[in-house]
Amino acid sequence: MTLHAFVQRVQRQLVIATIANGIAIAAGITLLTLAAAAFAKRANPFAVVIAILAGALLLGFLAWKSRALSSRTRVALWVEELVPSLNYALVTAAEARAPVAEIESAVRVETLRPLVRARLLRTTGRSLLLLGVASVVYLISPATSLGRGRVRAVLGQTFPRVVAPIDKVGSLTVRVIPPAYSRQRTIEQKDPGSLTTLSGSRILLRGPGSPEGVIVSVDDTPLKATGSEDEWRVTLTVNKPVSVVRASYLDKSRLIVIEGIPDKPPRVVLTLPLRDTTLRTPQFNGSLRAEAADDFGVTDGYFEYLIVSGSGEAFNGRTITSQPFRFDSRTGRLNAELSFANLKVGAGDVVSVRAIVRDNNTLSGPSIGTSDTRTFRVARADEYDSVSIEAAAPPPVDSSAMSQRMLILMTEALVKKQKKLTRKQFVRESDDIATLEDRIRKRVYDIIYQMDSPEGPGDTEEAESEIQAINNPDLKQAYDALWDAVRSLRIAEPAVALPPMRIALKALDRARLAQRLYLRGAAPRIVINVERVRMTGKEKGSSSVRTRQADEDSLRRVLAAGFENAMAMRAENSQLAIDQLALLRVRALEGAPEFAAAIREAIDLMRSNRDAEPAFARARKAIAGSQTTIPLSAEWGGG
């Protein structure tokens, strides 16, 4: 190899080495800048730009400084600096257009190569070393998940005084975003133990550090944590009365109890008319008024008229609604005019009026609220206000007495007009009266000699039935007198018939008034199904549905045991005790609200490192007085 070719080769190697060094140094400086910003807790996009800019500027500076590499003479001089004994022979050879034999023979290329290689390697090695150090510093800096996470954790455990591991769940920020329709403000809380919000709200949970390793679950349902290198976040929606959010990272965990308050349906009260009304005619014009209110807002409402027409078993109904009323506030008023003429209400119709409103719940609603119903009843033309009673038929004895009185009047009239009648007419009329009188006699006979019903009492010792005659002397006297009267009337002697007829009338009256019969209703015959009462009936081969019996006061015992457990745990690990108390509070929210409130206060006090003893005392008092049973699930449903 000629010296000229050697210089060319060295030039190429120097260019490559210089570029590599420049890149390594620029990258190292960039990484060191990023790490410094992260350690200074200034890690942000601006810091990244600054770091890249610094690296680029350094790279440019190095490139500018290496501009002499384009000259072979400068390259030869660089080699001459390594080997001063060359006495510019290499420079001369590089500047010469053709190889000079004396110089070629005087300079041995083989001796120069190792020196050049060693120098290049040393320079490049320093640059790469710088890059390596910068990379390590960057990796363990808070700028990387590795640095924030495992490396810092390991380092933190090894050197706790030097590097403290990041507690990703130690400081949580909760942003509560209520549903838009509620028009409530977004609120943000730092480290809440529990929070109460409207059902349907979105919860944004944030913590420091990257999402790697962060486990968040809601009632044991895992949620995916997302976010950047500096912050992890989880979004969830409140859709249950009580939810427990557990955030854990490495050996740390946090509990947050979220209570979801459901949106209440709107309330509407019909203030006019105040009461139901019955109208005599289908003519009515009046005002309707209703007041509506909702916890977040009423959107619209209307009156509904249900008109039912018909009678007996044939009815038909029609529903008419008023024009809608629009609202944009928490309260609203509905006003309308009710006119029977417009509704075409007729006699006998029933008009039911109610107000209906809807709220602005666009998430799970809208919820509907209805008022009480007011009813307008229009009387039928034929009913008015009279009371119609259909008279029952008189009892036999009474009707006999009335008939007898009528026959006496007829007989007396016949006796009076006897002289005006022909014999034939007289006999015929007397015989007619005799026939009627004989009919009465037969009815009295039926009463006297009635038979007991064959369906007598069914008890074993009462089965004897017998034919009984009512031993009534008045009826018997009436019966005998009626016989006499009939005989006399049959032979056309009404005047003779009148005395026994009057005797019969008096006797029937006495029987009617003095001998009323009061019959006790037969007692129902009750036969006890002994097998059923003893529950030893026929076995059908299938199990019945059974209900597990809840232990009396079971909730109090569970809460008391859990509370004492948390108290014992408090001295050793307050965070675990807080978690235990938070879980207890979830159980107590429904059955022991006073205990839950005291526990909530205790948790907040413990979190803020304040004295929680008064709250614990209230919790003990609440649990001591609470006698509650845990509601059962239907897990024993058989069948």
Next chain:
Amino acid sequence: MSEFVFCTGRYESGDWDSAPSLPANLIDSIARYTSISVAPSAVIVPLSSPRILGYPLVYLTGHLPFRFSEAERANARKLVERGGMFFIDDHNHDVGGVFHKTALEEITRTFGKPSVLRNDHPLYRSFFTFPDGPPATSHELNGWGDNLVHQNLLAVMNGPRIAVLYSNKDYSSEWNYHPDNKRFSSVDNTRFGVNIVVYALSR
């Protein structure tokens, strides 16, 4: 061993059938709480009939004057002498009432003078325990009848055991309902009736 048949005695005077649902109700209670073999329905037996002697416990009640005929009185004495027991209840719940006066007169005449039954008598422990003696009825507590809560029952003893148990607490009203309605009561008020039956059958 034959099954127990609840017997209501029918007497000539008065309204012997004024509590028609009581027998079924007590039968239900006996079936519910005890293992006594019991007939599913009760019987009504004329007190004058010798058939009355076949029943160990005879229940008598009414509102109206209470008088035995000669035949009834003779059978009643025979029943007691043979170890039977009467449970006579004043349906009026009134110590000034006609049933109470005439019944005590008739009991004295037929069986002897009744005495106050101590509230620690075995009757009150024969099945259920009633430490305070006979349970008060709602009619007593509501101030009906004589407006008194009677502390004791009366009894005519036949040796060590009760021959005639007399009550003016008006259990006839208290227990006179269909047994299906027991489910509406938190405490079954017919439990003392079970004690009477168990006592009559076991002592």
